[in-house]
Amino acid sequence: MQKPIIILNYKTYLESTGDRGRELTWAARDVMQETGVRIIVCPQTPELFHHKGYGIEVFSQHIDPIEPGSHTGHVLAQALIHCGVTGSLINHSEDRMPLPDIKKCVEICRKNGLTSVVCAESIEKVREVSQLKPDFVAIEPPELIGSGIPVSKADPDIVRDSVKAVTDPEVKVLCGAGISKGEDVKAALELGTVGVLLASGVVKAKDPKAALRELVAFK
Numbered sequence: 579m580q581k582p583i584i585i586l587n588y589k590t591y592l593e594s595t596g597d598r599g600r601e602l603t604w605a606a607r608d609v610m611q612e613t614g615v616r617i618i619v620c621p622q623t624p625e626l627f628h629h630k631g632y633g634i635e636v637f638s639q640h641i642d643p644i645e646p647g648s649h650t651g652h653v654l655a656q657a658l659i660h661c662g663v664t665g666s667l668i669n670h671s672e673d674r675m676p677l678p679d680i681k682k683c684v685e686i687c688r689k690n691g692l693t694s695v696v697c698a699e700s701i702e703k704v705r706e707v708s709q710l711k712p713d714f715v716a717i718e719p720p721e722l723i724g725s726g727i728p729v730s731k732a733d734p735d736i737v738r739d740s741v742k743a744v745t746d747p748e749v750k751v752l753c754g755a756g757i758s759k760g761e762d763v764k765a766a767l768e769l770g771t772v773g774v775l776l777a778s779g780v781v782k783a784k785d786p787k788a789a790l791r792e793l794v795a796f797k
């Protein structure tokens with residue numbers, strides 16, 4: 579079985595903010611170096627710069643559909659690149675966008691060499707946004723987010739059918755929501771995804787490094 583891609587979304591938990599967030603990034607870097615599993619961290623936008631240069635990929639939780647110019651409070655691709663960011667989540671369930679904005683964000687990521695991860699809440703949405711040719715589509719049923727009930731077990735059909743809905747071999751499928759254990763990751767790979775997008779199972783764990791080790795060990 580191929581090694582999974584793990585995208586760890588820090589969201590706005592205090593456990594992943596400030597110095598605690600940087601410790602989490604170091605822990606993820608260590609586990610990635612120990613195991614060879616590709617782990618990507620997604621700190622909050624104002625803190626992205628503080629996670630630069632630690633030898634682990636950093637993605638933004640958000641990017642705006644804008645070009646350089648007169649915009650206030652937005653997130654510009656070139657500023658993300660300056661922070662050492664190499665990709666971005668787009669349209670997360672907690673940060674929804676209209677389809678034209680999603681399309682523009684995917685184009686901006688492509689033009690600027692940023693990896694795009696478009697989140698989708700249903701199979702229909704997966705089918706729709708995969709036509710935009712992002713690098714990844716992440717299926718995440720909103721009702722399972724933060725539940726600790728893994729989508730790969732609670733609703734395997736939505737994962738399997740999302741993989742089938744993506745006809746472009748260049749667009750890879752991730753799944754997320756409730757993922758916390760190695761067996762959840764193994765189930766996600768067996769359903770045809772290339773990895774998982776998760777948050778609370780690691781960020782809110784008593785020992786996040788141990789939780790990450792278990793996640794990638796398929797124990």
Ligand SMILES: O=C[C@H](O)COP(=O)(O)O
Pocket residue numbers: 587718722723724725726754755756757775776777778779
């Ligand atoms: O970005 C992560 C997803 O919203 C899943 O969150 P969760 O792992 O806390 O369920």
